[in-house]
Amino acid sequence: MGTFWRDNLNPDDDGQRIAITRGEWIDESRDDRKIPYKLYVPKETNEPLPLVIWSHGLGGSRDGAGFLSRFIAGHGYAVLNIQHPGTDLSLWVGKPGHPWDAIRAVKLTDDVKIARFYDVEHVLTRLDALAEEANISLDLNNIGFSGHSMGAITTQVMAGQKFRGKSYKSGAFKAFLPYSQMPCRDGSENPYDDMSAPLFMMTGTEDDSPVDGYDYTARQEVFKDMPESTTRYALILKDGDHMVFAGSRGQLEGYDKIPEHERIIKIASLAWWDWHLKGDKKAHEWLNNDLEDWSEGEASLEHF
Template sequence: MRRRSLLMAGAGGLLACTGTWAREEPSPREAEVVQPWRAEEWDWVDEARGRDVPVRLYLPSAEVNHPLPLVLFSHGIGGSRRGYSYLGQHLAAQGFASLHVQHVGSDRRLWTGNVFQIFSRLQDAARTEEARARAHDVRFALDRLLLERPQVVDAQRIAVAGHSYGANTSLLLAGAAIPGEPQPLADPRVRAAVFISAPPLHGVPAPERALAAIRVPSLHITATDDVIRVPGYHSTAAERMALFQATGSALKRLVVFAGGSHSVFTDRGGTGGVMANPQIKQATKEVVSEFLRGVLDVGSVDHLNAWAERHQDLLAHWAAA
């Protein structure tokens, strides 16, 4: 059990995020409105691993004649490609392509079946083998997208992002060096990373050293009440802040919202406060797109200070490297 390492959000998002996928389709009223984004879905299969890799790609609704910066998004445990739609839609509206990858070993199907076996299923989903498979899911999806739609994506402007278990998947892809891994999980094509509610590296010897290997610019997002309350995997915002400090990125920013919850960053409404929930979501999608635009296009994120001023009433802490 020493290498429980990549469990991370595994149990982390466990019961805390049981409703993260509850609302994954637009309401009829939303569907009638002309949106600045569109979405496409594919049910890909990684033949080499015998594993399904469903994906959902968000794009600007208007046709563009140039490749777009790409965000690869990894969901938390029990989620799907249709989750975190508020982020995918916003990124597409801002001129990004956002590819949301579904991880079949730790997706929404965990919530189906015998209710008395749910914790066992969640523990299986949090094993190192699944954590490793998740990273390979994202790498495969990127390979496939670049092969099939090379005109859509700018291969020089690729970022990875994720929430909870997905944030840990993103840590691996961004360069976290896990001792004993048979092959590197980092993808050198990743130029920036966004870690939302990233749990600590449970079971990893010298986790600070593993995190120090991450060199790409990184944005870390949490909230003061972002707590995972699962025996063996308990973690708090303080540990997410420590993870920020340990990450080796020369350019990095930390956002800590006041209040909130672990699942406030999902599509769920109400969690973290009826009033605060939509405000935190709005601020989150703004800072994600503005950070990535700064890193991938401008080479500076100094403009984020203006974002912090706009949302100062929501913030408990805002820090730079």
């Protein structure tokens, strides 16, 4: 085990004490669409906080990836988990059978998928008021976007990946981190050509999609087909399961690497955000030179 780029950094310690606020926004321009959110912030800070927004996967909610949100917030960030009606836990809660059976039975329209992109647009208009309500200062010049699975699609689209041939790219974000990145299969021509901001993709060798059936090799298409000029990193967890990135436990029988993989996800994510949202060159160097050795063979990293 090597040292980290920050003093006294411990992957098993969430850092500072955090405060959690839950709320809901109403987008009147879209038939009073509700957008629930969950905000994680350090309890004691007077410094402007860089912001990381997180988007859940199909059937998820604002409560997903709590292990990751707590860790990032506890190390000097505001983390905002947003929830997307129509692709959230309402697809399975209260319905008979296994949740994944209920989720797979749903036929999602393009409108439901596109609504996620407009959710992000609306959330960006609420950030000043959110900071005032939470009594914090947000560094809105340093915002990152992340998400898991379907939330990874949302992340990639915000970064410039086309959806049905159209761009919904946002210039509000400095860097992106999709977990279980998703290859484009919607017929868009050259879908990744406009992805110019830094991206860090994370997947695992057992990261098979519960809905679409993609394995981790298909997910690597995004990494390989982005413009050569784009800063892009790809981490692959040995035996890493699809749901470990969302903080779900017990998805695989005999999957005993959850604590170990969560540590890697937390540390690698923090290094990425420290590099891009805080300008920490040591975090960049640690990712390049030390992450693989520190993981003791559990993570492999490619980058350009």
